[in-house]
Amino acid sequence: MKKLITIILLLFSNYLLADITFKNPIIKNNFGKKVTAGFATIISDEDLEIIDISSNISKRIEIHTMLMEGDVMKMRKIESPIITTKKPLQLKKSGDHLMIYDLTENLDDLKNITLSFSFKNNSGEVIKKDVDFLVQ
Ligand SMILES: [Cu+2]
Secondary structure: OOOHHHHHHHHHHHHHHOOEEEEEEEEOOOOOOOEEEEEEEEEEEOOEEEEEEEOOOEHHHHHHHHOOOOOEEEEEEEOOOOOOOOOOOOOOOOOEEEEEEEEEEEOOOEEEEEEEEEEEEOOOOOEEEEEEEOOO
């Protein structure tokens, strides 16, 4: 009986986890270069922090923002990227973006790349989501 209750609770807790949507996930074809960028709009019905992004094509994936230093546009890593129910995280050209370093594959050969995202909610629970990005 105890086991059954645990199973029911586990099933139920899954339904309570955040509903996360990725709109237009795209990774730019880099034509043989070792670094590329990715874009998507990440929407959630719960406030979340991105704590990890991983993939088998790269060991180092970060989220960057662009800012002006004098006249020069620079990229900076966002240490704790946040998605709120009111404000989706928009990763787009000339704005915040995914930065994918040390590519181990030539993207010419790939149509899709799966990135694994780990999120943390306000209760400290970790939610994992695999997302297929279109190579474009
Ligand atoms: Cu960047």
